[in-house]
Amino acid sequence: MKLVNRCLLIVLILSGVACTEVMPRQRGNLALSQMAFTTDGLEFGLRQHTAFSKESAAGGYGGGGGGCGCN
Amino acid sequence: MKNNKKSNIAAQLTCAALALPGLMQTASAGRVEETYNADFQYGNYVESNNRMRVDIFESALSAPIGKSMTASVNLVEDSISGASPVFNSRDTSGKTVQVKSGASPTSSCGKSICELRDAISSNLAYFFDKAALSFGGGYSREHDYASKYFNTTGSLDLNKKLTTLNFGASVAFDEIQPSPSIWNSRPADFRAHKTSQQYLLGVSQVIDKNSLVQSNMTFGYHTGFMSDPYKWVTFYNGNVSSDFQQDKRPNERFEWAWLTQYVRHFEQFNHAALHTDYRFSTNDWGVNAHTFEMSWHQPIADGWQVIPRFRYYSQDKADFYQPVFAGGSADYTSYSSDYRLAGFGTLSGGLKFSKEINELQPFSQLKFQTGFEYYAHKAEYQLGGNNQGTFANFGYYLITASFNLKF
Numbered sequence: 001m002k003l004v005n006r007c008l009l010i011v012l013i014l015s016g017v018a019c020t021e022v023m024p025r026q027r028g029n030l031a032l033s034q035m036a037f038t039t040d041g042l043e044f045g046l047r048q049h050t051a052f053s054k055e056s057a058a059g060g061y062g063g064g065g066g067g068c069g070c071n
Numbered sequence: 072m073k074n075n076k077k078s079n080i081a082a083q084l085t086c087a088a089l090a091l092p093g094l095m096q097t098a099s100a101g102r103v104e105e106t107y108n109a110d111f112q113y114g115n116y117v118e119s120n121n122r123m124r125v126d127i128f129e130s131a132l133s134a135p136i137g138k139s140m141t142a143s144v145n146l147v148e149d150s151i152s153g154a155s156p157v158f159n160s161r162d163t164s165g166k167t168v169q170v171k172s173g174a175s176p177t178s179s180c181g182k183s184i185c186e187l188r189d190a191i192s193s194n195l196a197y198f199f200d201k202a203a204l205s206f207g208g209g210y211s212r213e214h215d216y217a218s219k220y221f222n223t224t225g226s227l228d229l230n231k232k233l234t235t236l237n238f239g240a241s242v243a244f245d246e247i248q249p250s251p252s253i254w255n256s257r258p259a260d261f262r263a264h265k266t267s268q269q270y271l272l273g274v275s276q277v278i279d280k281n282s283l284v285q286s287n288m289t290f291g292y293h294t295g296f297m298s299d300p301y302k303w304v305t306f307y308n309g310n311v312s313s314d315f316q317q318d319k320r321p322n323e324r325f326e327w328a329w330l331t332q333y334v335r336h337f338e339q340f341n342h343a344a345l346h347t348d349y350r351f352s353t354n355d356w357g358v359n360a361h362t363f364e365m366s367w368h369q370p371i372a373d374g375w376q377v378i379p380r381f382r383y384y385s386q387d388k389a390d391f392y393q394p395v396f397a398g399g400s401a402d403y404t405s406y407s408s409d410y411r412l413a414g415f416g417t418l419s420g421g422l423k424f425s426k427e428i429n430e431l432q433p434f435s436q437l438k439f440q441t442g443f444e445y446y447a448h449k450a451e452y453q454l455g456g457n458n459q460g461t462f463a464n465f466g467y468y469l470i471t472a473s474f475n476l477k478f
Contacts, residue, residue: 020278020279020280021231021233022233022277022279022280024231024232026280027277027280029280029281029336029338029342030277030280030281030283030336032336032342032344033427034342034343034344034368034370034376035283035334035336035344036334037275037283037285037332037334037346039346039368040425040440040473041110041131042110042112042129042131042473043112043440043442043471043473045129046112046114046127046129046469046471047444047469050116050469051384054411054417054448055360055384055386055411055417056354056356056358056360056386056389056411056412057328057350057352057358057360057362057384057386058291058326058328058352059269059289059290059291059326059327059328059330059352060287060288060289060328060329060330060350060352060362061287061289061330
């Protein structure tokens with residue numbers, strides 16, 4: 001357990017991430033449209049499809065659509 | 072006091088867990104839509120060297136059903152024309168050159184490739200108080216390729232909705248029936264199939280009142296026909312061509328990807344937002360890839376926003392890729408010279424503008440967006456360098472324009 005805690009502490013320090021309690025009334029900035037992980041769904045889909053047809057990497061973003069006989 | 076301490080520790084541990092590879096994701100649950108949405112998008116994709124050109128027309132509609140459900144449908148048509156690399160050969164000086172499918176005066180568009188892709192997909196999402204579930208499916212068709220797919224996602228809010236766990240699964244069934252072509256040596260009745268599965272596990276987390284992080288891990292497994300039915304491979308004994316065969320790839324691929332996204336708000340810059348993504352992916356064909364993307368969403372005034380962005384991508388070559396092969400095809404179990412399986416890197420950058428108009432009756436919101444992006448694919452951009460030469464380098468630009476109505 002000690003080892004697990006130590007590992008978590010190291011990861012926390014290395015990542016520089018620190019979580020704080022954010023009350024619902026303090027989440028106004030997070031709700032702005034430019035703060036969405038995906039701000040433009042259609043354009044995101046098109047750019048993903050283009051990258052998928054020209055590069056070998058896939059995955060990470062989830063969803064999963066149909067393949068294509070991309071040239 | 073003791074309870075506060077405990078919850079602080081729990082929050083810190085949750086946060087630490089987010090930094091561990093594999094516990095994070097992107098497809099957030101979303102919230103129930105309270106408006107009807109109609110989106111239309113046009114895209115214009117043009118490659119350099121007179122290669123491919125694609126015009127994309129897309130529309131999407133979504134509607135609330137009761138207070139807890141959203142249904143959506145999406146239609147796409149891609150109109151594709153142009154030429155594509157077919158194989159590599161050596162010129163008289165021994166230098167590798169790329170050979171493209173040429174013009175075809177007898178085809179419907181005058182190019183060697185004239186294609187339409189039509190796709191339809193739909194989705195139904197149900198929102199609980201602290202969870203969401205969605206089910207979707209779609210169908211995509213080209214004259215030589217058809218794909219049907221199904222997916223489901225789930226999400227669960229924890230820790231006063233500061234943490235969201237995300238899950239997803241999708242499966243696709245593809246059928247390939249190569250068209251008659253001088254580059255297709257298979258019989259006219261040849262048909263092949265491919266099945267793909269992908270599973271996603273992720274977490275999104277509110278870090279503080281100005282920043283969010285999300286991380287996903289996906290596992291993919293593909294089985295079936297994965298060769299390109301129009302690409303060829305040349306084999307050489309010294310500088311003399313000894314064999315010429317159609318692209319032949321393994322019929323199984325396992326892939327794994329880990330994506331982390333970080334979004335930060337800057338109040339002092341008129342509520343601008345910084346987006347950064349990093350993805351590592353690997354597969355058992357030997358391709359490891361890194362993708363780094365960054366964008367800055369800058370509100371200006373009167374609902375205008377300007378969004379500059381930058382992307383870098385680098386991949387290693389597949390184990391069975393070579394620009395041209397030595398010996399004969401019998402010496403190899405798999406072989407491909409497809410530029411997409413080579414080692415290379417890409418740099419792209421673009422600029423996008425959006426304008427939002429609120430409360431213009433009868434709409435509650437209208438949004439117009441347009442963007443331009445240029446993409447350069449070069450062997451020498453590969454992380455750690457690459458001395459394969461410039462024969463496969465190319466670029467493309469992508470212009471998009473869209474409008475969204477909410478009512």
